[in-house]
Amino acid sequence: MSERATAQPTATERASGDVLAVESLSAWYGEARVLTDVSLAVQPGEVVTLVGRNGAGKTTLLRSIMGLHRHVEGTISWGGRELGKASPDARAKAGIGWVPDDRGIYASLSVAENLTLPPVVNKDAWTLEQVYEQFPVLHERRDFPGTKLSGGEQQMLAMARVLRMGSRLLLLDEPSEGLAPVIVQRIGEIIRQIKAQGVAVLLVEQNVKFASTVADRHYLLAQGRVVESLDNDAFQSRTTELLEYLGM
Amino acid sequence: MTAFIQYTLQGLSTGGFYALSALGLAVIFGVLGVVNFSHGACYMLGAVAATVLLDTLGLGFWAALPLVTLLMFVFGVLMERLLVRWLLKLDPLYNFLLTFGITLVLVDLVKRRYGVSSLPYQVPAGLEGRIDLGSLSLSRYQLFVSVFSVLVCLAVWMLLTKTRIGMIVRASTEDAERSRALGINVGRWVTPVFGFGIALAGLAGVLAAPFRAVNADMGSNFIIVLFAVVVIGGLGSILGAVVAGFLVGLVEAFGQAYADRFSQVLIFVLMALVVLIRPAGLFGKEEAA
Numbered sequence: 015m016s017e018r019a020t021a022q023p024t025a026t027e028r029a030s031g032d033v034l035a036v037e038s039l040s041a042w043y044g045e046a047r048v049l050t051d052v053s054l055a056v057q058p059g060e061v062v063t064l065v066g067r068n069g070a071g072k073t074t075l076l077r078s079i080m081g082l083h084r085h086v087e088g089t090i091s092w093g094g095r096e097l098g099k100a101s102p103d104a105r106a107k108a109g110i111g112w113v114p115d116d117r118g119i120y121a122s123l124s125v126a127e128n129l130t131l132p133p134v135v136n137k138d139a140w141t142l143e144q145v146y147e148q149f150p151v152l153h154e155r156r157d158f159p160g161t162k163l164s165g166g167e168q169q170m171l172a173m174a175r176v177l178r179m180g181s182r183l184l185l186l187d188e189p190s191e192g193l194a195p196v197i198v199q200r201i202g203e204i205i206r207q208i209k210a211q212g213v214a215v216l217l218v219e220q221n222v223k224f225a226s227t228v229a230d231r232h233y234l235l236a237q238g239r240v241v242e243s244l245d246n247d248a249f250q251s252r253t254t255e256l257l258e259y260l261g262m
Numbered sequence: 263m264t265a266f267i268q269y270t271l272q273g274l275s276t277g278g279f280y281a282l283s284a285l286g287l288a289v290i291f292g293v294l295g296v297v298n299f300s301h302g303a304c305y306m307l308g309a310v311a312a313t314v315l316l317d318t319l320g321l322g323f324w325a326a327l328p329l330v331t332l333l334m335f336v337f338g339v340l341m342e343r344l345l346v347r348w349l350l351k352l353d354p355l356y357n358f359l360l361t362f363g364i365t366l367v368l369v370d371l372v373k374r375r376y377g378v379s380s381l382p383y384q385v386p387a388g389l390e391g392r393i394d395l396g397s398l399s400l401s402r403y404q405l406f407v408s409v410f411s412v413l414v415c416l417a418v419w420m421l422l423t424k425t426r427i428g429m430i431v432r433a434s435t436e437d438a439e440r441s442r443a444l445g446i447n448v449g450r451w452v453t454p455v456f457g458f459g460i461a462l463a464g465l466a467g468v469l470a471a472p473f474r475a476v477n478a479d480m481g482s483n484f485i486i487v488l489f490a491v492v493v494i495g496g497l498g499s500i501l502g503a504v505v506a507g508f509l510v511g512l513v514e515a516f517g518q519a520y521a522d523r524f525s526q527v528l529i530f531v532l533m534a535l536v537v538l539i540r541p542a543g544l545f546g547k548e549e550a551a
């Protein structure tokens with residue numbers, strides 16, 4: 015799969031492969047509407063970020079795609095099929111991998127169990143050996159309780175877990191948050207590697223500098239609306255202006 | 263010293279009932295998000311069933327132990343399928359109320375059928391009397407209950423830690439929503455886990471029958487202490503439930519020995535202390551605010 019640098023996918027790309035397409039999605043918590051008419055698409059092998067300040071609705075969007083947040087209107091389709099009322103586990107089995115903002119590592123499971131808990135849903139999923147090769151520290155600590163790892167290691171574990179599942183779309187919720195620069199860099203490398211394997215990545219980020227080093231395109235989210243959609247070059251040249259606009 | 267050992271044994275045997283039942287409560291709460299108020303009534307039902315099996319079919323303790331456990335599993339499965347299931351999507355309070363209602367119905371049905379006075383149940387053959395070791399005299403049955411419940415807890419522990427099903431139950435107990443998002447069909451495990459939790463309460467009831475007064479009300483005090491156990495161990499923690507179960511049993515036994523009327527109070531003092539120092543319980547996960 016080739017890299018995409020264009021801001022909008024072409025019609026043929028849209029028709030083929032594991033494409034995520036969100037159309038006019040709105041979401042509520044009770045009476046409060048937190049997403050309004052959000053539309054976006056992510057192609058295989060493409061890294062797309064969702065940038066926005068605290069409370070913009072980024073996590074809610076990821077949770078809606080995962081089927082965890084149900085109070086929504088609009089459509090979400092994956093691989094050409096509308097997800098509708100599909101359960102979160104059905105979505106995961108269809109190849110959507112969730113890496114939550116709190117990393118979601120189980121304290122009552124060992125590192126190895128954290129990795130092997132999810133079912134393998136794809137034949138070209140990473141094997142456990144591949145995971146350990148890529149992340150030697152997870153091998154070293156495989157019998158430790160998952161939450162005994164450092165924050166950065168937990169982040170690696172959370173990402174490795176969905177790669178071992180064989181997810182074809184990764185929903186990454188602020189993976190760089192609270193981590194040292196060298197670890198953030200490592201996460202960047204992993205994202206590029208995943209991308210090279212044709213996996214689609216929807217990356218929620220507040221670390222704009224980091225976002226611009228890995229992403230092909232960006233959506234800016236403010237108060238639950240997509241206010242701008244632009245490719246990485248445009249994003250980089252207008253960063254200061256855009257951040258000011260977002261109030262970040 | 264001999265008194266100390268005797269109280270310890272007594273504590274471990276009562277602790278065994280608490281640990282087994284709290285273990286059931288913990289897996290049910292973890293996987294379904296239901297606080298099963300009827301757990302005490304199920305414990306009572308287990309004990310009553312043992313006496314009824316003896317009276318009507320002449321089946322003694324050793325037959326009752328597996329049979330009642332199995333019957334209570336079926337009872338739990340039916341309860342989940344017919345009632346609990348329908349409220350799972352609503353606020354957890356609804357299932358709390360439902361199981362509270364089930365408790366009232368079960369207790370009254372037993373009262374109606376078997377009256378309010380205690381039903382006699384013998385200590386099983388082979389476990390009567392005491393073992394004398396010099397100045398130390400230990401109840402054979404208490405010894406049996408202590409060892410047996412530790413073994414059952416260990417077996418459940420092995421099941422939970424060494425099998426894939428156990429791994430799924432642990433993961434779902436810790437965070438059911440996250441497990442769903444990782445491709446686990448948590449719903450499939452809901453019914454067997456509920457039945458399993460109820461079966462453990464029933465098993466505790468059978469074990470209690472020979473040395474607790476068996477009557478319709480025996481579960482009402484039990485459930486209160488059980489909630490204290492769960493709070494002390496940490497809601498949703500499986501290891502916490504077991505450790506706190508034995509701990510509370512010990513506190514109760516020593517309380518009865520040295521501070522008779524205050525033994526119940528001591529349990530709640532312990533609970534208050536734990537909550538003050540570790541609000542999530544001894545093994546509970548501290549929630550990030």
Ligand SMILES: Nc1ncnc2c1ncn2[C@@H]1O[C@H](COP(=O)(O)OP(=O)(O)OP(=O)(O)O)[C@@H](O)[C@H]1O
Pocket residue numbers: 043048066067068069070071072073074075115
């Ligand atoms: N469970 C909830 N109940 C009610 N309102 C909520 C809930 N979760 C989030 N919100 C509100 O919805 C809005 C969007 O929240 P969301 O968590 O999606 O934002 P976010 O962009 O991920 O923010 P952050 O950068 O802080 O993670 C916020 O105003 C938030 O207060």
Ligand SMILES: [Mg+2]
Pocket residue numbers: 072073074115187
């Ligand atoms: Mg968020």
